[in-house]
Amino acid sequence: EPEVTQTPSHQVTQMGQEVILRCVPISNHLYFYWYRQILGQKVEFLVSFYNNEISEKSEIFDDQFSVERPDGSNFTLKIRSTKLEDSAMYFCASSSDSQETQYFGPGTRLLVL
Amino acid sequence: TQLLEQSPQFLSIQEGENLTVYCNSSSVFSSLQWYRQEPGEGPVLLVTVVTGGEVKKLKRLTFQFGDARKDSSLHITAAQPGDTGLYLCAGVYGANSKLTFGKGITLSVRP
Numbered sequence: 001e002p003e004v005t006q007t008p009s010h011q012v013t014q015m016g017q018e019v020i021l022r023c024v025p026i027s028n029h030l031y032f033y034w035y036r037q038i039l040g041q042k043v044e045f046l047v048s049f050y051n052n053e054i055s056e057k058s059e060i061f062d063d064q065f066s067v068e069r070p071d072g073s074n075f076t077l078k079i080r081s082t083k084l085e086d087s088a089m090y091f092c093a094s095s096s097d098s099q100e101t102q103y104f105g106p107g108t109r110l111l112v113l
Numbered sequence: 114t115q116l117l118e119q120s121p122q123f124l125s126i127q128e129g130e131n132l133t134v135y136c137n138s139s140s141v142f143s144s145l146q147w148y149r150q151e152p153g154e155g156p157v158l159l160v161t162v163v164t165g166g167e168v169k170k171l172k173r174l175t176f177q178f179g180d181a182r183k184d185s186s187l188h189i190t191a192a193q194p195g196d197t198g199l200y201l202c203a204g205v206y207g208a209n210s211k212l213t214f215g216k217g218i219t220l221s222v223r224p
Contacts, residue, residue: 098210104155
């Protein structure tokens with residue numbers, strides 16, 4: 001069964017460093033999403049992406065964040081200058097249409113020291 | 114801002130018991146999904162409901178979507194220890210595609 005994959009599974013970085021989290025969405029899906037989950041808190045929406053542009057973003061998704069689909073398969077989330085409070089699980093999701101079910105990847109655990 | 118409430122927050126029951134948990138919103142959902150999440154892993158889809166009054170079954174799990182599409186319930190029959198986990202509901206409102214998640218229901222089924 002097709003699934004969303006994410007790399008790396010864990011990432012430890014120093015405050016101020018740049019990180020890139022990678023996702024391979026399900027191959028025939030057109031809508032891509034990033035969510036995050038701070039330890040002990042609920043899953044929060046960050047951004048949605050369709051047709052090579054951001055379709056919606058939350059207040060969390062400030063200028064330090066960017067997303068890209070560099071080729072036909074990968075979808076990336078970049079944090080330019082990480083802060084301690086960026087420590088969280090980051091989940092990628094994809095769907096075949098904007099109102100269709102979203103399927104989640106296993107997540108990347110980011111720890112900013 | 115839409116708020117999505119799940120209840121109860123925690124539930125501990127004996128193997129073999131039945132249980133029902135709830136997901137409520139003050140706004141109408143376009144669609145609602147139930148996920149299960151294990152510690153350190155991503156949410157795994159259980160079901161999507163779209164039509165008011167819809168009932169879907171997944172083995173011993175029964176999902177119901179309220180007629181007004183503002184609430185949903187998950188009923189588990191004869192719970193087993195393997196049902197232990199975090200159950201999340203997440204809804205889409207209006208024409209948006211983003212999911213709004215609840216805090217989840219932590220279920221523990223004792224052998």
